[in-house]
Amino acid sequence: MGTLIEEIFSRKSGRAVNAGEILLLDVDYIMSHDNTTPLAIKAFREIGKPILDKNRVVLHLDHAYPAPNVLAAENHRKIFDFVKEQELPHFFQQGVCHQVMIEEGFVTPGSIVIGADSHSNTYGAMGAFGTGLGSTEIGVAWVTGKCWFKVPETIRVELHGRTQRGVYAKDVMIHIAGLLGMDGGTYRSVEFGGEYIDSLPLHERIIFPNMSTEIGAKCGLIAADQVTLDYLENETPARGKGPFEQIRPVNPRYERVLELDVSPLAPQVACHPDVDNVKPLEQVEGLEVQQVYIGTCTNARYEDLEIVANMLKGKKVDPYTRVIVTPASARIYK
Structure with a gap:
């Protein structure tokens, strides 16, 4: 247990x-x-x-x-x-x-x-x-x-509520990084759960374990559920290799529990020089941007690119701003 x-x-x-x-x-x-x-x-x-x-x-x-x-x-x-x-x-x-x-x-x-x-x-x-x-x-x-x-010892991050329009999983994780600090999870397992996590599709869940690295964690974990099993069965060559066990914590003893209501969160920005220097987007509004990179192992899935495409539809990139778009895989590109 x-x-x-x-x-x-x-x-x-x-x-x-x-x-x-x-x-x-x-x-x-x-x-x-x-x-x-x-x-x-x-x-x-x-x-x-x-x-x-x-x-x-x-x-x-x-x-x-x-x-x-x-x-x-x-x-x-x-x-x-x-x-x-x-x-x-x-x-x-x-x-x-x-x-x-x-x-x-x-x-x-x-x-x-x-x-x-x-x-x-x-x-x-x-x-x-x-x-x-x-x-x-x-x-x-x-x-x-x-x-x-x-x-490792475990920090449990329990997330409740629903995000506002225009606020996504990465905003939530950046906010968590600001709360815990870039060394707040050093050699810890950071376990993410709660109704907010349960409601997310896989492409948004990926962000939390991925960015647990930014707070020093040994690993970031989300318990497998039906969303996980459906993805394996429908989207990967792992289909038919199950059944896969949905391992969950049992009477756990956590080193620390961080509870957070995501409902009031605004879009977040991690500012120079460190990932835990986090500010609401409104505090940096108007800052000149020379380059925008849409990609990385955190945010380059089809759904991420669709969000950006909808934001940019009917608009043009500023001539003094460079924009690079890199889908995370050939499958996503196709």
Whole structure:
């Protein structure tokens, strides 16, 4: 019995576990991308042992793709050669790694997915444990199929109410970052729940675990429910691989509980220099903007782009403002 992270780790370890314990657990998938895979390959070569299970290794080209410089091109070449040499089955060049991991069905409730990227926390939106690790740890996990974890304490964020028109999940998460601070969740599991979370579609839920990274969290988690299962069944290759367990906290003991009514929130802005320097949009109204980027692993799904398209319909971009739009994956672009 315990928090969501304790419940997930208990199932993986085969016994009840508590915050503070150190565990050696099997991992389901090991993700890395073009910026981090070359160092993982280096660590793997130094170990000198074979990959334990090639089906668990998932590689992506997305951070510097197409290659913007010679160094990036050389890294891509190393990765291509490694994929061919090792005959790795999961190699993607179709968008932001975290979005593709979810779309391709690698992330399922109760699974453990480690990634050589700080926003691997994103996978918690599916009721999975996802966390970012260094490239050396990724190379070691290729060989062992395991990783050490310290079971984190949990901060519960309970969200109530309904947002006003023009206020979205990212506004809520930015506000939470302002309340907790950029180190307020350091090595904690941040567990998001409440009626507001329950009402959200998956593309908005993703924002909360994804941005738990910005407050230092080890992971961000949302318990899997019917919304999660419907997405897996209807939108991913995971269809038919269930049934998937809807793991939930059981008589949890939280280190801290933050309760928030989202109803009065206005649109929020994270201002320079840190993500926790948060202000309502009205306080920065009129500030000149030179560049707008619509994308990232947080907000580049079809629904996000639709919101922006509706806002811009019938309008023109200011000639002195650069606007870049990058869908999160090839599937979203199509």
